[in-house]
Amino acid sequence: MLGKKRRRKLSSVPEAVTATKRMNLCAAVNDALRITLKKDDSSIVFGEDVAFGGVFRCTSELREQFGRNRVFNTPLSEQGIVGFAIGYAAMNCTAVAEIQFADYIYPAFDQIVNEAAKYRYRSGGMFNVGGLTIRAPCGAVGHGGHYHSQSPEAYFCHTPGLKVVMPRDPIRAKGLLLSSIRDPNPVIFFEPKILYRSVVAEVPVEDYTIPLETAEVVRPGKDVTLIGWGAQVNVLMETAQLAEAKGVSCEVIDLVSLLPWDAETVVESVKRTGKAIVSHEAPITNGFGAEVAATIQEHCFYNLEAPVRRICGFDTPFPLVHEKYYLPNKWRCVEAVFDLVAA
Amino acid sequence: MWRRALRAGLGVRGMATNKKKSPVPPKEVDGKTRFDLRPFDPFLIDSPTPYAYSDQSELLEYFRIMYRMRRMEIAADNLYKGQQIRGFCHLYDGQEAVAVGMDAVLTFEDPLITAYRNHCQMLSRGSNVKEILAELTGRYAGVSKGKGGSMHMYNRKNNYYGGNGIVGAQVPLGAGLAFALKYEKKANIAVTMFGDGAANQGQIAEAINMAVIWKLPILFVCENNQYGMGTSALRASATQDFYKRENYIPGLKMDGMDVLAVREGMKFAKEYAINSGPLYIEMDTYRYHGHSMSDPGVTYRSKDEINDIKKSRDPIDRVKERLIEQSWSTAEDLKAIEKEIKIEVDEAAAFSKVADAPPVETLYHHIYHETFPIRGTLLNNGTRVGFSST
């Protein structure tokens, strides 16, 4: 698993960018879908209210541009949506299904875990649903409560045959979504919805992809390695800033892709720093951070100067009014950083 | 005598009523006056007759409750706009006759479960505006201790099972509620409510099939308010006749904008469910607000459509008109009642802004039967299970 060393900087965002446009994450997703619909004749985009742009407007104007046969609303039937998408993808076509909120992906759980993930395996490679991508907005937004805030990535990371990806900003969102759609495996693409409008960047207008399975060192450092994905990377960046003010240098790694995940980049970093914190919004127990921590201890045991820490959501349902206590915010993270350097 | 007439009209087992046009029943019976209703649409059963008997005090009571519901939802709208209510909030204005007409027939011994558009069901199950608005603003004095918010309200004592945020998920639960009633040989029914959009979830078909094979005392009540979020039922459903969807469960469609029609339909339906098993009810209704507070509600339907319905079918105006027509109330009388209710709701809204938030430790209450140990709920994600994590 930890074979050749593949360390890279800003992944493969085009080096000589010809033109960029200011986009928020929502617009970046829209742009990726537009490119897909334009270039791939078999591609279709669908989900609840998707023809009208979807609740977050990520699919705005796609129907006008590509027609009602390729961009359409589905009935309110998650299990049906995903099953339908699997069938379409099995015909070597490209299906981009939207689940309105990641919290509503559970009715489709069986289709994803038992059908999509195992089609290739159980048919001995005769069939696959590589053309399937499921987009689902996830994560906290400040006031979403139980059913508009969850981060269910770990459930799916327990399923060989799937890929699971989560971007942290508009540039990555566009490139990673295009990669996910073109990847010959079923991919679940979680979009941290808090970033839809809050983060704006100069996004290349051209078609580009960013490799999946490749973590990114977002900020180099030497004392502590902070590992996260999606919106939590931004929290870890703030944490690193707070730590720096006290003279502690943090390296921040965005995992980008959770299944499969880039253990080499993480292990290489922790071997240097000797300290690691993994952080995610989902509840701590059996969150994906547990996998990361276990891998670190296996491969960095003699380099570790302190126990690997996980700073995560609590083991509670996602709370309504207590969200600010539940979330692994920068203060909780930075406290862990100081704990580790004091250890 | 009038009771017998009504019973014959119900046609529960008589099964004879609608074929030949039955004679119009008398104008007055037992001091109650006859009101003509929009005819019911039955499927695989006889229809109740399209008449209801009522009097001044009943209609005034319906008016009061519906107006209270309307004001409460308007207050919620304002609280949301003032950012006192956060998150998701789905309002019921336009659909009040459904909740009130059902409540006129059901007792608290008839378990009820519905989806997230549930503030008014909560009111009809014995709660008050104050604790409902306090729940909306996430206060400890709220019906769910501020932990549920808009979509999650419950009343154990009065057999109200919520309040469910996941579309369609409550429907099979209804079958379980009904089975318990049957097992305990109670002469009650379970009622499970869902929307026209939810009707397309596979779980509904699964639940109906179970209910039919086990002959459960249950009503599947589809509140067809014509839209599931921005998608009209026309586009989301292969048939517009929800009550006829499954050819193995009888159905009954009624005017969900008329409290008396809902009441008569439910009377018939309850008796049917107790004696004969499941029934699929379709309430023909309409929501005035957008789907939730983030939906202005006018991009996928015209303002004219909304205004036409408000003008011609408003459930509160319907009762008002009947009261005035019968000279049971004057416009001034009704204004005075409105004023009184408005004050009640305003006070509740004011309370909901200042009431205490739930204590922080309730974050990890009500997860399991035991409060401790719950892992990962200390600030450092540590545990209380005998070792400290740092």
Ligand SMILES: Cc1ncc(C[n+]2csc(CCOP(=O)(O)OP(=O)(O)O)c2C)c(N)n1
């Ligand atoms: C499983 C699931 N999918 C999607 C949603 C998002 N959602 C909430 S309400 C709704 C529309 C439901 O429409 P309908 O059943 O007609 O009920 P109404 O809102 O009209 O009362 C949708 C899509 C959800 N809450 N749960």
Ligand SMILES: [Mg+2]
């Ligand atoms: Mg509806």
